[in-house]
Amino acid sequence: MSKWRCNVCGYVYEGEKPPAECPICGVGPEEFSSVGETTVATARPIPAKRWKCTVCDYVHVGETPPDVCPLCGAGSDAFVLLSDDAQSLTAEAIAAAGLGTARSALNKVSYGLYIITSVNAGQLNGQCCNTAFQLTDQPTRLAVCLNKENLTHEYIMASAVFAISMLSTNQLDMVRHFGYQSGRNVNKFKDIEYIAGKNGCPILKNGVAYVEGTILPEKSVDVGTHTLFIGDVTAGRMIVDEDPLTYHLYRENRAK
Ligand SMILES: Cc1cc2nc3c(=O)[nH]c(=O)nc-3n(C[C@H](O)[C@H](O)[C@H](O)COP(=O)(O)O)c2cc1C
CATH class of the missing domain: 2.20.28.10 (Rubrerythrin, domain 2)
Structure with a gap:
């Protein structure tokens, strides 16, 4: 051969x-x-087990399913085991597992990592997100892409206000707290230290910075499973001049 x-x-x-x-x-x-x-x-010695996300069909290769699906954000319980037989994968199996595809390339896109919060009829909620980014400086406008199933999406649709806390590098626990569970099942702010923003949305006390904003419904876009919310910043400040947590740092350290 x-x-x-x-x-x-x-x-x-x-x-x-x-x-x-x-x-x-x-x-x-x-x-x-x-x-x-x-x-x-x-073939590179990679683990044999393949786990498929039942929400978006993403295939993860590893001994255990990922804590969270990198494509759709579903938790590890959304993954099913596809096979556990091979010790090392053939070229065909590597391709089938997605390692040579555009999906794996998208893992190399850089993101920040934030907690976006909102308030609805006095109820607070928030979720982790990596899809917030600034659009323009004048006006100070940004976008964030949220799954329509999320309670935070529901609150933002209803109240049109939000706050975004930028996390510090030692706040991986906040990613898990706000990103791995839904406010539909738990009060996420029960034991969390926060202050109320001018627009009423909760802001994490130990983050490095935050902004508050108002959604522009006429500019926001329905992108299928998600809404790309567009909003203008109405307030904000740096809390401490330290490096923020990034999505890359989270992926490197999430098992710790
Ligand atoms: C690292 C990470 C990044 C995430 N990014 C997003 C995102 O950009 N948009 C989104 O809709 N969900 C994202 N999620 C998933 C939500 O945080 C998660 O589904 C959350 O439980 C929704 O909470 P809620 O129902 O209380 O709003 C992310 C989760 C993690 C762990």
Whole structure:
């Protein structure tokens, strides 16, 4: 059996001829060079179990399902085990598991990580989100994309006000608290230290900064499962001049 190495990403394939497409980086057979007959690992040693998110079909490879689906935010209980038989995956299985696809590439998009909160008829709620970003400076306008199933979405639709707390790097517990459970099942603010913003939305006391805002319903967009809310900032300040938590940092440390 011959061995072929991808000139672009280094992936090694075993077969009589190079594969039609590199399962890691997608280049064609012309980018593969023969590396002889010696024994070379044909696939990176990756865990064998594959877990499928029943909400969005994302496939995670690992010994256990992820704490949260990186695509749709569903919890680990939304994952079902697809297979547990292989010790190391073939090129075809790697491609099937999504490692060589656009979905895995999207894991490399950088995001911040925030707690967005709202208030509705005196009730407080909030959720974790990575999809908040500034749109314009004048006016100070931003966007955030929220799942329509979320209680926070319901509150923001009803009251059109929100606050966004930027987390500090030691607040992974807040990600779990606000991101892994719904306010439909638990009062998330019961034991949380917060202050009320000018618009009534709760702001985390130990974050690094916050903004408050008002939604512009006519500019917000229905994007299917989610609403892309557009809002103008009405207040805000830096609480402490420290680095904020990022989505990347969370992914690196979430198991700890
Ligand atoms: C790291 C992380 C990022 C998340 N980002 C988003 C997001 O941008 N939009 C969204 O709708 N849900 C996101 N979620 C999922 C929600 O935080 C989660 O579904 C939450 O339980 C909803 O709470 P609620 O029903 O009380 O509003 C994220 C979760 C985590 C852990």
